[in-house]
Amino acid sequence: MAQRLMLRQFISSFGRSLTGPAQVFPNTLSQCSKTYGLLSTTSSKPVLTTARKINVSHSCRVTFNVQNKEDFQDRVIGCETPVIVDFHAQWCGPCKILGTRLEKAVAKQQGKVLMAKVDIDDHTDLALEYEV
Incomplete structure (x- = not known):
């Protein structure tokens, strides 16, 4: 009450x-x-x-997470735009630092470069294939 x-x-x-x-x-x-x-x-x-507006940052559109091997082939290998691939792990401290810096650098390029993020714990096949 x-x-x-x-x-x-x-x-x-x-x-x-x-x-x-x-x-x-x-x-x-x-x-x-x-x-x-x-x-x-x-x-x-x-x-x-009052009306509210939700802003979507540009970095959300140029950075994406790879879902599986076919997704990697389609969105990274088959892409005409250059793609930087960030192979990372949740437990890796240097990966987190590098990932943040890469995202900022890619965002500055304003769509000229894309960034794919691959979690090596979830996608061990890709990590082994690309010798990570």
């Missing part, structure tokens, strides 16, 4: 302190209350929310 009161006070104070352009959703509070049982439905105060 105390948690419900604190949550109600928090939401109502947040709605009053919010300034600037916002969208009003009057039924959101009562719908959430019915669905999750968090608040009583006697409150009819509108809930104010």
Whole structure:
């Protein structure tokens, strides 16, 4: 009960302190209350929310994890763009340091170079084939 009161006070104070352009959703509070049982439905105060944007960094698009040997053949060997392959292991400290530096260097190239990450514990066949 105390948690419900604190949550109600928090939401109502947040709605009053919010300034600037916002969208009003009057039924959101009562719908959430019915669905999750968090608040009583006697409150009819509108809930104010602001739009949020999620940014995707460029490095996410140029760095990828290899899933299996066929994926390695398709995305690394068959790729027209140059690909740097980072053979790494979770337990290897130098691999973590080098991996971070490689990701930064590849990100600076803005798509001219790609980076494939291969976990040697998961893909021992690739590690043996490329003598890692």
